[in-house]
Amino acid sequence: MNAIFNKITHQLFHHKTWKGYWEPIIQLFLPAWRDSYYRAKVVAFKSLRADVVQLTLSPEKKWPIHKAGQHIALTVEVDGKLITRIFTIACGTTTRKSQGVIRLIIKVKDDGALTPFLGNFSKGKWVNISPPMGSFSLPHGKSVLMIAGGSGITPFLAMLEDYQANKKGSLEDKQSIHLIYYAKPHEHLLVEELTEFANHNESFSFQLLSRMHDGDIEPYLAQHGTSHWMVCGPFELYQQVAQTAKLINVPVDSEHFVAFPHLTDNTNSPKQQLIVKHNKTTLTVSNTETLLTQLQKADVPVSYGCGMGICHQCQCIKKSGVVRDVRTGELSDSAEQLIQLCVSQAATDLELQA
Structure with a gap:
């Protein structure tokens, strides 16, 4: 039954799921609730130095137990927009199991899309986090x-x-x-x-x-x-x-x-050929078409839905590089973050992870 509701919702309302369609109403009772996301409450915020903060989060109970070395996508609403960045979890499974919290150590960038707003976080604020990701872990029995x-x-x-x-x-x-x-x-x-x-x-x-x-x-x-x-x-x-x-x-x-050189917002920049690594595939793309269009032309398997930036089915992790949002002309920074392929153009060489 859920599959039928979701299909109807996708076709009529351009939402991935039926629950997602009711998201604004659910948020009245559960702040920061979003379909396919996990919620986490801010329990502590500490400045380690002028440009580095420690953020302690209490994930909801159904959030999977992470392995030391993994990272998460942190999503925060800033001025009505959802901003997502990738951060490594700076504590082990031990802290999660014993205290029910995780911590992030975050370097604040003055020109960043998210980190300058972390100073406004207060105890009790709700944010969204992804499941733990990555396989960077301590090998057993070896020096x-x-x-x-x-x-x-x-x-x-x-x-x-x-x-x-x-x-x-x-x-x-x-x-x-x-x-x-x-x-x-x-x-x-x-x-x-x-x-x-x-x-x-x-x-x-x-x-x-x-x-x-x-x-x-x-x-x-x-x-x-x-x-x-x-x-x-x-x-x-x-x-x-x-x-x-x-x-x-x-x-x-x-x-x-990877640190990338500073780029200016120039939607009329000359046509360029750039390199994109998508999982195990490497291809050359233009900076004048969306990434989704070019990945589809190259027969690279990708998930997608509305193609208009609404359903978020084509989301993937930008591991490195800079993209331009075709709707606003805004450039991302070079940090890891979630992007939508259907509304993103390459502004530099990119590394993507589905």
């Missing part, structure tokens, strides 16, 4: 070298929490972990937590480095040639690690992000 850059420390904080909680009486007693953490001088995050981990776990150690004082990372990698490497941080850091790993045949798992 590990963690390499973090800037805010890339967040998945490792989650892994260390669960590592400590699960260590007693397990095979993990023999697993050694070393962390190399790069950041600008005096900008390393949550050093107190890292120190506490080290004090309670003889098998964990860490180094705080900055490129200004300590140079590039290559000289610090050689002594860890028998470990499994994990890197999270800027693409430049990942490249340096990956090149060294290839030379000495070391396995590397990574989560990295």
